[in-house]
Amino acid sequence: MDELIDSYLYYLSVEKGLSKNTLEAYGRDLRAFADFLQGRSLKEVTRRTAVEFARALEARGLSPRSVSRALVALRGFFRFLTLDGYLEEDPLEDMGLPSLPRRLPEVLTESEVERLLEQPDLTTPLGLRDGALLEVLYGTGMRVSEAAELRLEGLQLELGFVAVRGKGDKERLIPMGEVAKERLTRYLKEGRPRLIKGADGGYVFVNPRGGKLSRQGIWKVVRKYALMAGIPSVHPHTLRHSFATHLLQRGADLRFVQAMLGHADIATTQIYTHVDREYLKELHRRYHPRP
Numbered sequence: 047m048d049e050l051i052d053s054y055l056y057y058l059s060v061e062k063g064l065s066k067n068t069l070e071a072y073g074r075d076l077r078a079f080a081d082f083l084q085g086r087s088l089k090e091v092t093r094r095t096a097v098e099f100a101r102a103l104e105a106r107g108l109s110p111r112s113v114s115r116a117l118v119a120l121r122g123f124f125r126f127l128t129l130d131g132y133l134e135e136d137p138l139e140d141m142g143l144p145s146l147p148r149r150l151p152e153v154l155t156e157s158e159v160e161r162l163l164e165q166p167d168l169t170t171p172l173g174l175r176d177g178a179l180l181e182v183l184y185g186t187g188m189r190v191s192e193a194a195e196l197r198l199e200g201l202q203l204e205l206g207f208v209a210v211r212g213k214g215d216k217e218r219l220i221p222m223g224e225v226a227k228e229r230l231t232r233y234l235k236e237g238r239p240r241l242i243k244g245a246d247g248g249y250v251f252v253n254p255r256g257g258k259l260s261r262q263g264i265w266k267v268v269r270k271y272a273l274m275a276g277i278p279s280v281h282p283h284t285l286r287h288s289f290a291t292h293l294l295q296r297g298a299d300l301r302f303v304q305a306m307l308g309h310a311d312i313a314t315t316q317i318y319t320h321v322d323r324e325y326l327k328e329l330h331r332r333y334h335p336r337p
Contacts, residue, residue: 047080050088051076054076054123058122096141124136154277162280163177171236171240174229176270178232184285187286192210193264194263202219203230203231206227243256290303293306
């Protein structure tokens with residue numbers, strides 16, 4: 047079964063262009079299903095088998111969202127096996143997925159963002175890097191993975207744009223504000239050259255050894271300055287959520303925000319309109335004389 051799983055993941059990578067993180071998650075889900083089968087053949091799998099697998103995952107304490115993702119991986123895997131001729135019929139063809147409550151993303155207020163962005167010490171190379179990184183994350187709304195993979199050739203600072211490769215290896219241009227542009231320019235001139243050691247890999251954000259700053263490294267940077275600013279429970283995606291929400295609060299068109307975030311479906315972007323409504327309700331409760 048391991049070979050079949052590897053073939054399916056390769057298909058998703060080459061034909062569908064799924065991200066590395068999604069492929070890793072699907073791989074874990076499918077190997078957990080292989081363990082669950084305990085040597086039974088894939089040709090013996092029925093819809094009931096999938097339901098029992100989902101219940102086993104729930105019993106292990108997985109969240110509803112993780113269980114739903116595992117079932118998505120499983121449905122796609124069996125569809126692949128059927129199309130590839132390994133199975134004559136897809137036993138999960140008509141299987142639905144459990145409905146999930148839609149979670150509103152956590153966002154910072156504008157004053158919290160300002161407090162966060164003021165924390166880095168711009169007199170040191172790492173402080174310059176971190177200041178530029180925070181400004182770019184909030185100023186462009188790019189994903190953490192996109193920031194980690196951002197390369198020097200993707201910068202168009204004279205035009206005020208940055209080119210990133212998002213999900214499905216699709217490239218998009220994101221405009222950058224003057225503050226982010228200035229912070230990034232200063233880091234590239236004064237900070238990055240002092241961090242680069244040996245061969246230059248061409249990545250914009252580098253670690254103290256001169257190599258690419260990882261996704262985990264970016265998470266640690268954001269977490270560090272959030273704690274310094276007295277803001278708990280902040281992760282890099284919070285800045286992306288805040289970017290989108292603040293644009294909509296200030297009147298930006300939803301299609302514009304969709305393009306900036308790189309969402310294929312505008313329905314994904316529309317969740318930020320719900321966040322905006324919740325923000326308005328909170329303002330009403332806070333300031334109206336008869337809340």
